[in-house]
Amino acid sequence: MMAKYCELFYTFFKIGTFTVGGGYAMIPLMEREVVERHGWLTREEFLDQVALSQAMPGVFAVNMAAVVGHKLRGVGGSVASIAGNIAMPIVFILLLAVAFSHFRDNKVVEGFFLGVRPAVVALIAAPVFTLAKAAKVTWSNCWTPVAAAVLIWLLGVSPVVIVLVAGMAGFVYGKIKKH
Amino acid sequence: MIFLELFITFLKIGIFTFGGGYSMIALIQDEVVARHGWMTSQEFTDILAVSQMTPGPIGINTATYAGYTAVANAGLPAWQAVAGSLIASLAVVLLPVVLILAVNRVLSRHKDSPAVATMFRCLRVAVVGLIAAAALTLMTADSFGHFGMNLRFVASVVLFGVVFALTIKRKVSPVVLILASGAVGILLYTLFPQA
Numbered sequence A: 001m002m003a004k005y006c007e008l009f010y011t012f013f014k015i016g017t018f019t020v021g022g023g024y025a026m027i028p029l030m031e032r033e034v035v036e037r038h039g040w041l042t043r044e045e046f047l048d049q050v051a052l053s054q055a056m057p058g059v060f061a062v063n064m065a066a067v068v069g070h071k072l073r074g075v076g077g078s079v080a081s082i083a084g085n086i087a088m089p090i091v092f093i094l095l096l097a098v099a100f101s102h103f104r105d106n107k108v109v110e111g112f113f114l115g116v117r118p119a120v121v122a123l124i125a126a127p128v129f130t131l132a133k134a135a136k137v138t139w140s141n142c143w144t145p146v147a148a149a150v151l152i153w154l155l156g157v158s159p160v161v162i163v164l165v166a167g168m169a170g171f172v173y174g175k176i177k178k179h
Numbered sequence B: 001m002i003f004l005e006l007f008i009t010f011l012k013i014g015i016f017t018f019g020g021g022y023s024m025i026a027l028i029q030d031e032v033v034a035r036h037g038w039m040t041s042q043e044f045t046d047i048l049a050v051s052q053m054t055p056g057p058i059g060i061n062t063a064t065y066a067g068y069t070a071v072a073n074a075g076l077p078a079w080q081a082v083a084g085s086l087i088a089s090l091a092v093v094l095l096p097v098v099l100i101l102a103v104n105r106v107l108s109r110h111k112d113s114p115a116v117a118t119m120f121r122c123l124r125v126a127v128v129g130l131i132a133a134a135a136l137t138l139m140t141a142d143s144f145g146h147f148g149m150n151l152r153f154v155a156s157v158v159l160f161g162v163v164f165a166l167t168i169k170r171k172v173s174p175v176v177l178i179l180a181s182g183a184v185g186i187l188l189y190t191l192f193p194q195a
Helices: A002-017 A023-037 A043-055 A060-103 A107-134 A143-153 A159-178 B002-015 B021-035 B041-053 B058-073 B078-110 B114-137 B151-170 B174-191
Strands: none
Touching: A002 A023, A002 A060, A023 A043, A023 A060, A043 A060, A043 B078, A043 B114, A060 B041, A060 B058, A060 B078, A107 B021, A107 B041, A107 B114, A107 B151, A107 B174, A143 A159, A143 B114, A159 B021, A159 B114, B002 B021, B002 B058, B002 B078, B021 B041, B021 B058, B021 B114, B041 B058, B041 B174, B058 B078, B151 B174
16 A cells, blocks of 8 residues: 555656656656556556646646546545655755855856856747647737737736636637537 | 745646746746746746756746745745745645646546637647747846847857757757856856956
């Protein structure tokens, strides 16, 4: 009984610790562990859950951990998987946060961040274009993301409002189209 | 009470984040920099850099670091800042996890509902704009230096262009790109300290 919780914790601990570059980078390792190694989910179930976790709000990797853990051992299984998934990332960040607060005025650290800041902006700008393809943004609907960006960037509208409006508009449109 | 405020703020960020870590950045930025003023835009950019080069989900990393910084900036001791980071990371995943477990029960019946399908399609399109806004909001003098023919601004624009191209065209890992840009920064700004 206890062994299963430990196994879930340890498996997601590995997945969380050894992937850099965010939740989507975890998909291959997660598939190997959850589908191939442990057989906790079939490949089809895994893909369905990937799609659902992407479509639902929240942190993708944590959503996946919750679903897999829940399937095996209910709520306790979810907690064990999530804890495993985020334990090392949190420890890592805290160690760096404490270290950086001491070295902030160091010339080398300062130079590092001066070089890194424009790179970070580029790293955030890049997925706009790759995701646009995946989200099927075309000439006919590209006004939506453009309007969203301008409303947030120039007019200070909260992203929360954009999400609510887009979700409701899509839902209503789907209802109307059906009838 | 900053801990309660952190908890509520990150609950809100979690439940309204669609489309992964990068769209969460837009929400966290809006809340912790613009609305609450817990940190400067420059501090937030540095947090993003660290969050992308350490292991784990970017949303968790950013929430952890932002929670820590918000409390530390309020002048509270380090252990309370650690508590702040834990509160932020737990709050950010709490509602989505409850929701996805509930939805998994219900959805098998409504999977093919066209209303649900178009809702998600619409959200995915809007999220592209959300991420664009996060990038645009960070294009400031804090990140790039002051506009003009000076070393820092020119170097920043070149770094931006190279990192952007390598990400799109060659799918180079963000960790490699951040470490390389950092190395360029160290070299450049120790050789030309006045820049």
